[in-house]
Amino acid sequence: MSYQVFARKYRPKTFDDVLGQDHVVRTLRNAIEQKRLAHAYLFVGPRGTGKTSTARILAKALNCTGGPKADFDPNEDVCVEIAEGRSLDVLEIDGASNNGVEQVRDLRESVRFAPARGQFKIYYIDEVHMLSNAAFNALLKTLEEPPPHVKFIFATTEANKILPTILSRCQRFDLRPIPTDLIAKHLLHIASEENVKLDEAAAWAVAKGADGGMRDAQSMLDQLVAFCGDHITEANVLDVFGFTSREKVAQLASTLLSRQTPAALSLIQKEAESGRELGQLLGELVGALRALLVAKLDPSADGDGIPAELWQGLLSAADAYPPDRILSAIDVFAETEGRMKWSTNKRLHFELGLIKAIQVLGEVRLSDVIKVLAKGADSLGDAGIAAAIPAVVPSTPEPVREAAPAYEPEPEPEYVPEPAPLPPPPAKVWEPEEERAVAAPVSSVPKRSLDAITSRFDSLIAAAPEHSEPPPPLVEPPPFKSAETAAPPEPPKPTRAAVDENFHRDPLIEHALAALEGRVVG
Template identity: 40%
Template structure:
């Protein structure tokens, strides 16, 4: 016979075989007894906790030839065929591969027809959160008022991704993670039936690794049983899964407390040689110190975690650390665990994290932790140990002086820059120099004169007329970008550039992000029928520029005629043109 995986061979076929979800099973059985079944159910919870299994058992219970009954008989033709998946009226649909609106429209059309083989049609839609928004909208009306012979059962691991309109039309059941005791009991029963010899500690460790999922636990058990010829020991589970026993973490914590850096690094190297991963070691060590903190702060804290096997050992270790040290250790490990996700050498980062822990527990202060934002004077003086005090003071004075000069330069840089420009161009009219100053010249787009000249052009009027269409198209593409972009309004165009002025700097900066800007430019190109570039500035800067352009000059610019002599013409501008461009380039016509 073809081999069947353990989690498939031991999938529960009745409500009483389902593990760890008694609050759901009892509710469904009472609904069947009282004939108060709903037309739509939503089963949500972590993977491997029995959502699809419960849905199929419910389909058998409502269609059993001896029912509807609180328990399917699993003997009649309907039960056996539903178990085999050969009943056309009980459909299990994978929403990940049938997520479009067309598939849901096809389902909506077929719902109208009465069942042909069993009492009631049952649609089990697995991973329903993968449906598109359009597909959800197409399903809403059918889900709210289906024909009396139809039942929907939606299953998902991510209920927060479902629209509220869908959730409100269903009876929701939240599947919880299966406790370690229930998993161990189930694994022990399966081992007896499958003639697998397993140590109790091995089963407990498998249950902890599965993180509350029965399917994961059975997969690990089958893998180890195949490797060890049906003899499952605790050490084999550790070797196969890359796990580290709890006493090894206790030894590591002892070295951290005593500051034994050499032994600690040798221990880490041994982990790596055995094939352990640095990120998994970091995760388990974080859990270990979390449990130490819980043991230290909460009475009977062993009930809050399933990782504490011997409470006395944990209490002895917890007494060696203070609460402040444990908080600092958790902060440090959490910081380096985040950094490890992007590290090229995670082992090195793991070693650095443990070295940091040694410095914390051997008298280092909390300010030495990487999560501290500033150094206190005490830690600063510790960091400069060995450096003469007069040199340190001199360096501090120099740094303070540089910071003061930099701050002063930043404050006065704009005014001094404008003064230099006026000094170099003394012939500039006084009225123009007294125009309102732009607050942030770096945010002014290049070619400002061109934008001012084109602000009433035909091209700009075309953009202005289609602006509402552009905003609507951006909203259809991505509503979050539309929320930022609608703060701006077009003020001018120049060649392929569209200048948009914003009232709020945050909205402008978000719009200027490369991904957002690219999407907006694509929308404008489609709406305007030509390639477009998005150029942004602040509305205040645009108003100031307009005011400066419209301010009349105090004295009109006039050309002073040179003293008359025999070589000068009666038109002074002709002489000026000849002087500027040369006689070869100037042609004089009456």
């Protein structure tokens, strides 16, 4: 028999063998036991988390002898055929190579036929997100109302590429990345079954490098067995895959927290020259800082795989920093990781990020100054603050000085009403020459009258306003109207009575009447 790799040899066969997906296993078990089977299932998750294995186990539970039942015998011939891909009732289709409308039409034609041996005809489509939109639309009607003997199982790593109309017709199960400690335990179990001595540190290093994927970890273990033989150490894992040991990660984190820039740069240089993957080293460093941050917020948290003696040293070095400072350093390394992903000179960006993180840890902020001042005030207390403040009152008493008299405001002068204004002088009228000659001269006016006139002028000048009132606005004359537009009004015609009266008042007529002693009759 040909050699079979660990990923296929130790593939889960029953629901009990599935690791790290308890929420999916429990739901499927209850659905089978309660006869609440859906017509379409969708398994979503990263690579190596058990999507295909779970789909095959579900197919075994549905088509096993006496099924559907959750506890079946994986060694019976029906289950063996499904596990090996030889069953006529379980069709596994690759969505990447069968993504056209023609393949979906063939599938719709075959759906009408009854299963050959089991109770259900199961269609498993892997990487279903690779189907085209036309193929998805062609599958919609069949997927929504399939025959009662048909079940669909889909698997994908990118659920966002599947049409919402397909998602709404399926029961979705999200498979999570498998924890590191669970992968390490399973690797130790495989090594014991294969008579291989695997150190716990080596198993942890492999599990850490697998990043939550069981299949990746099993493939790495298979490669290590071919490289090392019967005994695998942590050094072998680091040499083969370029990983960094936990001691190196803890040492780099310690130099970062102690702000020893030359030592940290020298450590990065040695790791780069020895062929280590700097991106993986940066990820390990960020993981260590994240563990320190969680430990500050939750003292019961563990060291994320770092040995106990190294973890205690990191905790002591991190006591000098508040959680927000460590969080700032993590932000710096997150930006550095984004730059390193697309750069050819990864070492340069790693070193720049490390220097910037050390500066962030050592900078003094305004919040630190406020905390120091508040802590100093609390330590002094009331007595200390009173002693720290210099005395203002001298020890020797000063001589008593007489109090200065209180300020008394000067009395306001009594109000004296102003004298009544003199009447304006009469308007000057025309006088004959004789009267003007007889007028008295100024020297003949009494002195008392002159004084009264002078005081009156002074009072008028004092009472005059500082600013004169503006002159009244000029009244514009009415607009000129020409003779063409407006003719002047005609004078009224005199009546007969007015003519007779004016005739009698004529001076010539009056003089003639007086000379002749006549009178006007009628």
